[in-house]
Amino acid sequence: MTPETLIYAFTFPVLGVFLGLVYKGIDRRFSARLTSRIGPPIRQPFWDVGKLLLKETVVPENAVAWIFNAIPIVSFAASMTLLLYIPFGVLKAPLEGYGDLIVILYLLTLQSLAMAIGGFASGSPFSSVGAQREMVLMMSYEMPLATVIVGFAMLYRSFSLTTIASTPVWGVAGPLAAMGVLLLLVALLAVTPAELAKLPFDIAEAETEICEGMLAEYSGRNLALFYLSDAVRGFAMAALEVVLFFPFTLTDIFNLGLTGTTYYAVEALWFLFKVLVIYLLAITLVRTSFARFRIEQASKIFWVYVNIIALVGLALVWLGV
Amino acid sequence: MAKTQYYVPVGPIHPALKEPIRVEARVEGEKIVEVDVKRGFAHRGIEYMGMKRNAIQTLYLSERICGICSISHPYAFVVTAEKALGIEAPPRAQYIRTIIGELERIHSHILWLGVVAHEMGFDSLLFWTWKGRERLLDILELLTGNRINYSVFMIGGVRRDIKESHVKAIKDMISYYRIFNEEMKEVFLSDPVYKARTRGVAQLSKKMALELNAVGPVARAAGVRMDIRQDIPYDAYADIDVRAVVPQDIVGEARGDAYDITMVRLYEIDQSLDIIEYCLDEMPEGKLMAIPNYVALLAKIRRTQGEAIGAHEAPRGEVIHYIKFDGKRDGPSVWKVIAPSYNNINTWAPLLLGAEVADIPIVVAYIDPCMCCNDRIAVVRDEDGRVIDPATLHRKAVEKTRKLREELGVRT
Numbered sequence: 001m002t003p004e005t006l007i008y009a010f011t012f013p014v015l016g017v018f019l020g021l022v023y024k025g026i027d028r029r030f031s032a033r034l035t036s037r038i039g040p041p042i043r044q045p046f047w048d049v050g051k052l053l054l055k056e057t058v059v060p061e062n063a064v065a066w067i068f069n070a071i072p073i074v075s076f077a078a079s080m081t082l083l084l085y086i087p088f089g090v091l092k093a094p095l096e097g098y099g100d101l102i103v104i105l106y107l108l109t110l111q112s113l114a115m116a117i118g119g120f121a122s123g124s125p126f127s128s129v130g131a132q133r134e135m136v137l138m139m140s141y142e143m144p145l146a147t148v149i150v151g152f153a154m155l156y157r158s159f160s161l162t163t164i165a166s167t168p169v170w171g172v173a174g175p176l177a178a179m180g181v182l183l184l185l186v187a188l189l190a191v192t193p194a195e196l197a198k199l200p201f202d203i204a205e206a207e208t209e210i211c212e213g214m215l216a217e218y219s220g221r222n223l224a225l226f227y228l229s230d231a232v233r234g235f236a237m238a239a240l241e242v243v244l245f246f247p248f249t250l251t252d253i254f255n256l257g258l259t260g261t262t263y264y265a266v267e268a269l270w271f272l273f274k275v276l277v278i279y280l281l282a283i284t285l286v287r288t289s290f291a292r293f294r295i296e297q298a299s300k301i302f303w304v305y306v307n308i309i310a311l312v313g314l315a316l317v318w319l320g321v
Numbered sequence: 322m323a324k325t326q327y328y329v330p331v332g333p334i335h336p337a338l339k340e341p342i343r344v345e346a347r348v349e350g351e352k353i354v355e356v357d358v359k360r361g362f363a364h365r366g367i368e369y370m371g372m373k374r375n376a377i378q379t380l381y382l383s384e385r386i387c388g389i390c391s392i393s394h395p396y397a398f399v400v401t402a403e404k405a406l407g408i409e410a411p412p413r414a415q416y417i418r419t420i421i422g423e424l425e426r427i428h429s430h431i432l433w434l435g436v437v438a439h440e441m442g443f444d445s446l447l448f449w450t451w452k453g454r455e456r457l458l459d460i461l462e463l464l465t466g467n468r469i470n471y472s473v474f475m476i477g478g479v480r481r482d483i484k485e486s487h488v489k490a491i492k493d494m495i496s497y498y499r500i501f502n503e504e505m506k507e508v509f510l511s512d513p514v515y516k517a518r519t520r521g522v523a524q525l526s527k528k529m530a531l532e533l534n535a536v537g538p539v540a541r542a543a544g545v546r547m548d549i550r551q552d553i554p555y556d557a558y559a560d561i562d563v564r565a566v567v568p569q570d571i572v573g574e575a576r577g578d579a580y581d582i583t584m585v586r587l588y589e590i591d592q593s594l595d596i597i598e599y600c601l602d603e604m605p606e607g608k609l610m611a612i613p614n615y616v617a618l619l620a621k622i623r624r625t626q627g628e629a630i631g632a633h634e635a636p637r638g639e640v641i642h643y644i645k646f647d648g649k650r651d652g653p654s655v656w657k658v659i660a661p662s663y664n665n666i667n668t669w670a671p672l673l674l675g676a677e678v679a680d681i682p683i684v685v686a687y688i689d690p691c692m693c694c695n696d697r698i699a700v701v702r703d704e705d706g707r708v709i710d711p712a713t714l715h716r717k718a719v720e721k722t723r724k725l726r727e728e729l730g731v732r733t
Binding site for chain 1: 441
């Protein structure tokens with residue numbers, strides 16, 4: 001491990017938490033504006049976390065206390081590790097040599113799984129129903145998610161995210177494969193709200209049905225960790241989509257002769273802008289314009305429609321390679 | 322392998338409920354296998370308070386029974402009190418009362434549409450509908466001076482006139498809501514997600530609706546053609562041919578589910594706009610109160626011995642009031658209120674049985690429940706001051722009936 005990697009490993013999580021919360025703030029503000037509201041200030045998520053950290057942490061009487069308390073840490077760690085695998089603009093991912101897309105898939109699953117375990121461990125009926133729903137939902141959206149990743153592996157003959165990020169997918173793929181990649185993008189965009197437990201797929205947390213489900217019993221520090229991991233995961237998911245599908249740098253597009261710090265700063269801002277656009281389109285806009293599905297409806301959507309889109313995309317990629 | 326059963330308590334405090342009631346559901350996975358509805362968390366003794374006051378004070382107390390349809394209870398109260406006292410409101414006052422009653426129906430229906438959208442997580446629709454509703458509240462404020470508790474009705478008339486200057490504002494509002502309602506119909510009735518969440522959910526057959534005594538839009542959505550405005554017309558409704566809005570008239574069949582009830586409410590908004598327009602055009606001239614002097618009115622109440630039952634078709638269904646004047650006081654000696662939610666809550670248990678957990682908020686919301694309309698329980702105590710439980714009360718009632726039969730020599 002080089003000192004550079006070490007610096008990355010410390011700065012990325014701090015930056016990740018900061019950006020995750022900022023994006024969450026923008027998301028709330030944008031959503032409010034879409035529904036004719038003023039909305040909270042963009043720094044509201046920071047205040048929320050601060051307040052949660054100050055509050056008392058209550059553990060339910062019939063909960064399995066050690067699992068109940070450990071799960072938020074696991075969840076937070078999973079989303080933080082996820083962040084370390086995603087190349088930030090032109091910067092390399094800190095852990096690029098130690099894992100690839102498959103690990104990302106596992107880390108995404110790990111967080112959902114952690115929340116489900118936390119739900120079961122809390123011993124509350126709402127949490128249990130929520131955890132059951134999360135498991136069903138996970139089983140539904142994992143298949144299209146895996147299909148997308150297999151499609152990329154087929155195209156690049158590699159699972160490495162840095163390889164994928166350095167050569168834009170649209171340049172590698174032929175016309176047929178490009179159509180396939182487009183379908184894979186649609187499938188991944190459909191999976192995004194479910195992966196992040198946002199409307200219309202926030203079925204496991206459904207506030208009006210089961211009072212936030214798995215999070216119903218969480219409070220104080222534990223809830224703050226879940227809140228943070230949710231924020232980071234939202235940012236990471238949007239960043240992943242940018243890296244997979246829109247890795248174009250400004251230097252590539254306009255042939256800019258930038259060097260040194262300017263180069264890194266401009267590209268970083270450009271990357272953040274792309275992530276913001278994806279975040280607002282794939283998460284905020286979708287969660288503002290849909291009602292919550294029932295669990296069996298959501299399963300059907302993923303197993304039938306999204307799966308068909310993903311598999312057709314995969315077939316096109318296979319034919320086009 | 323036996324499936325694990327969970328006991329999911331919904332209420333008395335729960336995000337799906339705006340007021341306290343308790344739905345105890347036993348679920349297997351997502352399916353509800355056992356359900357019990359418990360009520361009685363919001364008893365306020367408002368009828369008892371009413372019986373201690375004079376009739377005008379009681380009228381304004383009746384406005385406080387319900388927060389949303391705050392005109393429904395005063396409307397039923399004045400209709401009943403006028404019947405008991407044998408006075409009739411002047412025609413102009415009757416028309417004004419009808420206009421305000423219908424304005425309130427529109428705002429209550431729009432509010433419900435927002436709430437049911439919120440229950441299924443569609444908050445954008447909630448904000449949109451509630452934003453649209455503001456204009457109506459502004460008109461109500463213009464006409465009555467208040468947005469919630471209007472305090473505009475009086476036994477034998479109304480306290481404020483609708484002036485020529487108001488008419489234009491109301492007509493502008495009507496044309497605004499004609500467009501807004503078309504948009505709402507488009508959004509609610511055509512949206513695939515809304516349809517997916519409401520079609521077949523909370524499905525009440527006509528037979529069930531009659532057996533469970535459902536009233537108002539809930540019964541009408543199930544295809545029962547009943548509406549107090551049509552069946553027992555009062556005030557300006559007597560001059561208007563009001564027909565109950567039922568789904569079979571709109572789409573040919575009534576399924577009685579949450580989608581149908583949305584449709585009924587949306588079309589009732591159109592009907593209310595028609596009624597308001599008719600009332601504005603045909604409003605007779607004349608005075609506003611049958612007995613303008615409050616002292617004279619209270620004196621008449623003090624002299625009157627009589628009782629009456631009156632009803633008003635509130636946005637949620639029929640509100641029935643019973644009032645008795647004993648000729649000794651200037652207030653009602655007996656005042657009994659029956660609110661529509663009391664009947665409609667009976668439909669919850671059969672509808673929830675076999676439904677999914679995800680349907681609980683929609684089943685709960687589709688009747689537009691109002692707990693503060695509902696909970697006015699009677700507590701019976703024995704000679705020693707102990708509360709008599711229902712079983713004992715029932716036993717005592719049976720014993721008393723038997724004793725009466727023996728005394729009168731009646732054979733069963």
